[in-house]
Every structure is written in C-alpha cells, then in structure tokens.
Amino acid sequence: MSGLIRATGVLPPSSTTIKGAASGCNGSCPSTRATSVGDTKAPEQRPFAAVVGCADARVPVELIFNEGPNELFVMRVAGNALGPDVLGSLKYATDRLSDSLKLVVVLGHSGCGALTAAVDIFLEPADYLPLATKHSLRTIVDGLLVVVQAAAKRFQEEFGPDVVARPGYRAALIEASIVTNAALAAYSIQQESALARGTGLEAVYGVYLLDARRVWAPTAGDPSGFGLARAPRDPAAFAEFGHAVARSERIKSLIERGP
Ligand SMILES: [Zn+2]
Secondary structure, X not given: OHHHHOOOOOOOOOOOOOHHHOHHHXXXXXXXXXXXXXXXXXXXXXXXXXXXXXXXOOOOHHHHOOOOOOOEEEEEOHHHOOOHHHHHHHHHXXXXXXXXXXXXXXXXXXXXXXXXXXXXXXXXXXXXXXXXXXXXXXXXHHHHHHHHHHHHHHHHHXXXXXXHHOOOHHHHHHHHHHHHHHHHHHHHHHHOHHHHOOOOOEEEEEEEEOOOOEEEXXXXXXXXXXXXXXXXXXXXXXXXXXXXXXXXXXXXXXXXXXX
C-alpha cells in the first residue's frame, strides 16, 4: 500500500504553511486532529482553513500544506472555479464553522488544464465549436475566459501589441491567467458578505508550481513572492496586481524564452 501512495515526484516538500498565513493562529493553530486511536466519539468538525483548489491529481491540498484530517475544509474542482456548488459549500463553512475557521485559501497550480483550454480558445476562437454541445465543459471554460482576456489586456499594456508574436506568449498567458484566476477568486470571496462584515476571516491566494514545488503568490509590492498573499482590497489594487504579474520575472522570462 505504501508503494501506491508514496510520492512519485509530484509532491512537495513545500515550505508554504497555511497556519502561517492565518492571522488568528499567530503561526500555530492548535491541532484539531483526533487525539487518540481509542476515541470512539466522532470529532466535531473544526477546520482552521477552507481551501478552493483544482481537481488536478498533482495538487493534493492536504499533502502540499502538510495538514491532516479535520484541519482543512477542501473544495476541489477543475480550474478552482467559483461555481454554485463551491460557493454553497463555502457559505456552509463560513456560516457553520466560524468558530474554528480563520482563513479561506484559493490555490491554483501551474500548467492548469482548465486555464490552458480557456487560453487556447481565446487565441483560436474556432476551437470553441467542439465545446458548443458539451455544456458541462463549456460552463467551466466560459467562466475563465474573462480572466484570460484581462491577462491579455495587461500584457498589451505592459509589452505593446507585438507581444502576441513572442514565442512564449501562449505559455506566459496561461500562467498569468492561472494566478489572476486565483487572485480574482480570493478577491470575490473577500467581498462576500460573510467575510466583509468583519468576521476576521481573510481570503488569500497562491499558485502551486509543479516544477519548483513551491507556492508562488505575486503581489503589487513583491511580484516574486512565495507563500500565500492576501486578496487585493479593491479594483485599483487588483489592477496594480495585474501589472505586477505581467512584470514578474516568472512571466517575463516565459514571454522571452517560451515554455
Ligand atoms: Zn488545474
């Protein structure tokens, strides 16, 4: 069995901890795991963080953050998209688990297939036709296209119209869209009433880099930052974030060198 579950090169060590980002924990939330093998009473559900992640098999949330049972309330869907089911689950967590919940995390990952599909349709709209009769897939891609458009607009503003001809344009647009999607989801969650009413909950974002096995979290002040970053506070801060992503070393090197 251990051979089946042993890490095969896609897992961390990742130096990112969620507890470190949860201000209410001061870096060390008390463990809520079961205390004894002999316990027969079902433990109360007490996660300290809710995580919206991608369904991608290479991004197992608990393993990346080295957390165990009853510590994370995890929702995983393709492209870590905020569909009705995810938002409903999140609402349950913020309403019913508020005693233990300190943080909401949106975790994207490099090379995300959902964002890659959205970028390819943005670059070649004719490819949308095969999706026309696949409502379930189309719904995911439709929701991500706005993020791709925003990232493409930032590229034009930052590098000029010729950026589309650069060899790494597609790869860079995919990665910029991935982090923009994660930050936008965190921003949207932060604006939700339960979080905006001063409950103390924070929404943060990050992108797990499959090759480096670290969590990248660019901000306007630190485009190369690692860890988890707080969601931009308002539309102006979000625009600054977008420019910072385009100027980041990771995105610039992709544009110049390609994937
Ligand atoms: Zn993905």
